[in-house]
Amino acid sequence: MTAIELRDLRAGWRGVEVVHGLDLTVEAGEVALLLGPNGSGKTTTLLTVAGVLPAMGGSAHVLGKPVRGGSPRRQVARGLAMVPEHRGLFSQLTGRENLRLRSRGDRAATSEALATFPALEPVLDRRAGLLSGGEQQMLALACALTRRPRALVIDELTLGLAPIVVKDILPVLRQVASTGVAVLLVEQHVHAALAVADRCVILRQGRVAYSGSAAAVRDDPDVVEKSYFGAQQPTPHQST
Numbered sequence: 001m002t003a004i005e006l007r008d009l010r011a012g013w014r015g016v017e018v019v020h021g022l023d024l025t026v027e028a029g030e031v032a033l034l035l036g037p038n039g040s041g042k043t044t045t046l047l048t049v050a051g052v053l054p055a056m057g058g059s060a061h062v063l064g065k066p067v068r069g070g071s072p073r074r075q076v077a078r079g080l081a082m083v084p085e086h087r088g089l090f091s092q093l094t095g096r097e098n099l100r101l102r103s104r105g106d107r108a109a110t111s112e113a114l115a116t117f118p119a120l121e122p123v124l125d126r127r128a129g130l131l132s133g134g135e136q137q138m139l140a141l142a143c144a145l146t147r148r149p150r151a152l153v154i155d156e157l158t159l160g161l162a163p164i165v166v167k168d169i170l171p172v173l174r175q176v177a178s179t180g181v182a183v184l185l186v187e188q189h190v191h192a193a194l195a196v197a198d199r200c201v202i203l204r205q206g207r208v209a210y211s212g213s214a215a216a217v218r219d220d221p222d223v224v225e226k227s228y229f230g231a232q233q234p235t236p237h238q239s240t
């Protein structure tokens, strides 16, 4: 089943288009990776999928229904969960309280979510703001999973984390997808993310520079470089 479907999507801020025609589908059970340099439109795309920003053209469907701007709660009710760039945790509340809030007191869903992150158990009574970066990310993911989402949208999960922690946390997404969840991931740790992704779209200046299997990008690292910087790169003596 196609969980997220973007067709010729145009998206942006206050009437200024920054994503100029994006096609992307994420099937249930798949991890799709959205890459691109800073400012290429990745977060804008995720916020459009999550129903925060309105599509300016083309179409966005999530779990079979068109997404309208200004309707993030409706998307959540339909089965979409988002882990935003800055984790979306209440830093003054404990881990347990964050989970209780996000799960709306659903203990069974909370236990299920925590089973994915046994390392969280011993620190659940600490304030979220005092947890390590990796623990905060696990908590943010666990909070999202308490809603038993069918589509999970994640913006820069590993922002600020040490590479060793990144290696531990990204494979969890593969595990989540194996339960039938569609995962759409924006990630700056390109190689670690490619290792867990099925498909990959690379944006450059709001346009698709690559779209295809993640395996093809893993096999040919030049794809990332060419897509980020264009085929014609200035040699050092040409740049000023």
Ligand SMILES: Nc1ncnc2c1ncn2[C@@H]1O[C@H](COP(=O)(O)OP(=O)(O)OP(=O)(O)O)[C@@H](O)[C@H]1O
Residues within 6 Å of the ligand: 013, 018, 036, 037, 038, 039, 040, 041, 042, 043, 044, 045
């Ligand atoms: N709140 C905002 N208001 C107006 N324009 C914005 C806003 N947020 C982002 N933009 C603009 O939209 C464009 C795309 O930004 P976006 O954050 O989607 O890129 P990104 O690929 O996620 O970048 P990064 O990797 O730096 O997070 C940029 O030109 C940016 O300046």
